[in-house]
Amino acid sequence: MKLTMNKKTKDNLITYGIVVVAFAVFQLLAVTGNLSSHMKGLLVPMTYYAVIAVALNLCVGILGELSIGHCGFMCIGAFTSAFFSKVTEESLPTAPRFILAFVIGIAFAALFGFLIGIPxxxxxxxxxxxxxxxxGEIIKNVINAFYIGVDSKGVHFSLKNAMELGMEPDGQLIVNGAMGITGTPHNSSFTVGIIVLLLALFVVQNLVNSRDGRAIMAVRDNYIAAEATGINVTRYKMMAFIISAAIAGxxxxxxxxxxxxxxASSQYFGYNASIMILVYVVLGGIGNIRGSVIAACILYLLPELLRGFNTYRMLIYSIVLIVMMIYSWSPKVLEWRKRTLGNINFPWKKQRA
Amino acid sequence: MALLEVNNLCISFGGLRAVDDFNLSIEKGELYGLIGPNGAGKTTVFNLLTGVYKPNEGIIRLEGQDITRKSTIEINHAGIARTFQNIRLFKNMSVMDNVKVGLNERFKYSTLEGILHLGKYSKVEKEMDAEAEKLLKVFDLDKEKDILASNLPYGKQRKLEIARAMATNPKLLLLDEPAAGMNPNETKELMDTIALVRREFDMTILLIEHDMKLVSGICEKLTVLNFGRVLCQGETKAVLSDPEVIKAYLGE
Incomplete structure (x- = not known):
């Protein structure tokens, strides 16, 4: 067993290593001025798409339940934390405020994960x-209808329009219906994004290698046998779903x-966005956490890097999707990878195809 | 007091009385066989015993404790483990992890400790590993512990399913047609495994089987079911020579 434990630990360390090396490379490029400002602007989105891909892989790959509404949890995390940051922008210093924003965003996403998980x-x-x-769509559309303002009397809320709030003249309108929240402090940076990604990886990979993780995978593989083995199926499904929602938050x-x-626009939180993240997960390898990170980064950056090709951009993008699919799932390629690359993947994943 | 005491168990599906007035009493340490023609209701009895179905009438007691309407999970925790007619392993998990899932409810640490790999995590995981390896050794699966369960040969998959059931530390083990789909060699090996389980763990076993050689070879007592009713009950030899039983199996 000692050997496998080491193997699992080594596997996890490789994943962290890849993330850290990628971080160092991009930072170096940025410092030496080799990164255009356009590219710099892509770095933070790259990290949060990698984070949500990890979250979705926990749900789809480890728990085995297909969710195509994960952007809804991301939406909840985004709005609750932005609301908090706007309200406390003056009263709290940046660092603790941003940390609290994370706590709040994660907590609300987890809460909704729980509520939605029940049915x-x-x-x-x-x-x-x-x-x-x-x-996912309901969350997005409901948030679009929210008007929330704050004045000296407290929080005002309406579903109609900003006038209905009846605020004092010095009151601050925070959530303005479909116009959303404007002017949230720009606290996210590539470094913060990478730290969050590492934490998400830490949580998911450790969970997979614990008794709860094994129980979750047992439910995925055969819930009838899991129940007969004394595993509380509902509890473990819920646990995985909530953790997944929290990370998406x-x-x-x-x-x-x-x-x-x-x-709360369709571009960011609609089903297209959710499907795109599912594409990252599937092409990175279902259940392969590291694969999700790599696929998310490549597939997020690629359309942007291909801008030079103009009309051929989406053609090349789709070819890359097909190549990645073959690389991840074709039995022959997997055989070849097994021969040449050795044991880089999760042991159970290779055998699936 | 009998280990398992079943009285007047009945269940109907629509108009069909699948199991009717079923009684059973198993003493600790016995190897008990449940036989009968196809569709006699054997697996239904197993599903009633493990809480998959809830009976319309009747009572099931394990060591005197009423477990009649408990859930599958609670019944497992009370001490009944089972295997399935069509093998149900956790296919995409290693042999070792399959057994460790069985140990899940006996070796505990909190979710937070699991996520942070802190506190009791290392200690308990080590204990689980040791226990799982011990079990795998007994079932001669220790060399395959890192293989995926789905890559095991059929006979070993059966063994692993029994090992996983044993990992929950049951008082009573239910085996649903363990020899189904096995060749004579594998059946022979399975009989050895069952004998081994009894010897090593002093286990009480109730098994469903079609293979008469296996049944007459290892079971001490038998219950014969036909059309959901008990046809005959008692010592194996006496039961197998009972004219009613022969009629049910071979016709008149």
Whole structure:
């Protein structure tokens, strides 16, 4: 057993190593002035997409439940934390405020993970996918209807318009319906993003190698046998779903503190965005946490890097998607990888194809 | 007091009385066989015993404790473990991890300790590893511990399923057609495994089986089910020579 323990630990360390090396390379490029300002602007989004890909992989790969509404949890994390940061912008210094923003974003995303998990986790397969999709859209659309303001009397809330709030003249309108939250402090940086990504990886990889993680995977592989083995299926499903939602919420906090105007638009939180993250997860290898990070980074940066190709951009992008799919899932390629690259992947993943 | 005491167990699916007035009493340490033609209700009895189905009537007692309407999980915690007719392993997990899932409820640390790998984590994980290796050794699976469960040969998958059930430290082990789909060699090996489980763990076993050679070879007592009712009950030899039983199996 000693050997496998070492192998698992080594595997985890390789993942952290890849992230740290990538961080160092990008920082070096930035410092030496080899990174255009456009590229610099892509670094933070790259980290939060990697974080949410890790979160979704916990749900899809480790728990085995297909969710296509994960951007909804990201949306909740983004709005609750941005709201908090706006309200306390003057009263709290940056560092503790940003940390508290993370706590709040994560806590609310986890809470909604719990609430949505209650009905959703009773379903299986396609039905689960459809309902999570609907929840993602509901979250987005409900937030679009919110008007929230703060004045000396406290918090005002309306679902109609800003006038309905009836605030004092010096009151501050924070959430302005479909216009969202404007002027959230720009606290997210590439460094913070990488730290959050490392923490997310730490949580998920450690969870997988603990008794709870084994129970979650047992539920994925055969819930009837898991129950007969005394595993509380509902509890472990819920646990994985909540942790996954919480990490997605952390990605949302990074998101909202990196953008000037935060709106609950389809572009960021709609089902297309959720599907895109699912693409990262599937192409990185379902259940392969490291693969999700790599796929998220490559597939996020690629369309931007391909701008030079103009009309051929999406053509090349789709070819890359196909190549990655073959690389991750084709049995022959997996065989070849096994021969040449050795044991880089999760041991159970290779055998799946 | 009998280890397992079942009285007047009944369940209907629609108009079909799948199990009717079923009684069973198993003493500690016995190896008890449940046989009967196809569709007689054997697996239904197992599903009733493990809480998959709730009976319409009747009572099930394990060591005098009423477990009749408990959930599958609670019944497992009370001390009944089972295997399945069609093997149900955690296929994408290693052999070792399959057994460790069985140990999950016996060796505990909190979720937070698990995520941070702090506190009791290392100590408890070591204990789990030691216990799992001990079990795998007994079932002669220790060389395959890092292999995926789905990559094991069929006979060893059966063994692993029994090992996983034993990991929950049961008082009673239910085996649902353990020899199904096995060739004579594998069946022979399975009989050895069952004998081994009894010897090593002093285990009480109730098994469903079609293979008469296996049944007459190892079971001490038998219950024969036919159309959901008990046809005959008692010592193996007496039961197998009972004319009613022969009629049920071979026709008139």
């Amino acid at each position: 959703v986790l009773r379903l299986k397969g396609d039905y689960l996918a459809i309902v999570t999709l609907a929840f 952390a990605a949302g906090v990074l998101f909202s503190h990196n953008i000037t105007t935060l709106t």
